[in-house]
Amino acid sequence: MFSSPLTDGAELCPLEPWQAEEFADYVERNRAHLAPWLPWATTITDAEGAGRFLGAYAEAQREDRGRIYGIRREGALVGGALFRVFDVPSGVCELGVWISPEAQGSGLITTAAHRLIDWAFQVRGMSRVEWRAAPDNHRSHAVAQRLGMTREGTLRQVFPFNGVRQDLVVWGLLAEEWG
Numbered sequence: 001m002f003s004s005p006l007t008d009g010a011e012l013c014p015l016e017p018w019q020a021e022e023f024a025d026y027v028e029r030n031r032a033h034l035a036p037w038l039p040w041a042t043t044i045t046d047a048e049g050a051g052r053f054l055g056a057y058a059e060a061q062r063e064d065r066g067r068i069y070g071i072r073r074e075g076a077l078v079g080g081a082l083f084r085v086f087d088v089p090s091g092v093c094e095l096g097v098w099i100s101p102e103a104q105g106s107g108l109i110t111t112a113a114h115r116l117i118d119w120a121f122q123v124r125g126m127s128r129v130e131w132r133a134a135p136d137n138h139r140s141h142a143v144a145q146r147l148g149m150t151r152e153g154t155l156r157q158v159f160p161f162n163g164v165r166q167d168l169v170v171w172g173l174l175a176e177e178w179g
């Protein structure tokens with residue numbers, strides 16, 4: 001399996017449709033932690049659903065418009081990151097992240113996000129990385145700030161989620177601000 005080392009026995013790895021069962025188990029175990037912030041943590045309830053989700057990302061990767069990665073520590077899946085949007089013509093991408101409670105607070109997410117942003121800017125020549133989070137997702141805002149992103153504003157009621165139209169805070173980072 002191809003992977004990119006992070007820190008402390010952790011690595012950033014592909015997350016592919018053949019791993020649907022493992023991903024479904026991961027979501028099941030971490031649902032309470034992830035579901036307040038991530039719609040897919042509610043909709044993925046079995047290996048079939050996980051396969052559809054990972055399959056959609058495999059297709060997005062094939063078309064170079066999105067990507068998904070797992071974060072493993074000592075081989076165990078503990079989190080992940082994705083480019084929900086990867087729009088090469090406009091040079092804009094959006095990064096999202098998650099990690100299980102037992103691996104939270106270790107810097108793994110900041111390190112993984114750093115690696116992916118580096119790739120987006122330096123290898124792919126992207127111009128802008130976005131990060132979107134609910135106003136009360138303080139840990140997510142802390143990561144964006146740690147990465148040197150600028151809090152650009154709030155998209156009001158942009159996100160229909162759990163029966164309400166939620167606001168999302170947008171953070172942005174430009175290629176010329178990186179490095």
Ligand SMILES: CC(C)(COP(=O)(O)OP(=O)(O)OC[C@H]1O[C@@H](n2cnc3c(N)ncnc32)[C@H](O)[C@@H]1OP(=O)(O)O)[C@@H](O)C(=O)NCCC(=O)NCCS
Pocket residue numbers: 033034037038096097098099100103104105106107108109110111132133134137139140142143146
């Ligand atoms: C948002 C989320 C991914 C943030 O994870 P996290 O573990 O807080 O982020 P990091 O891995 O960057 O860890 C940061 C912590 O590690 C510490 N740390 C240790 N070594 C570090 C290093 N080398 N680099 C950066 N931080 C380091 C930081 O000081 C910080 O400590 P704190 O928690 O005491 O403030 C996580 O809370 C989560 O999965 N939440 C649920 C899903 C979610 O909301 N996803 C985002 C949707 S927008």
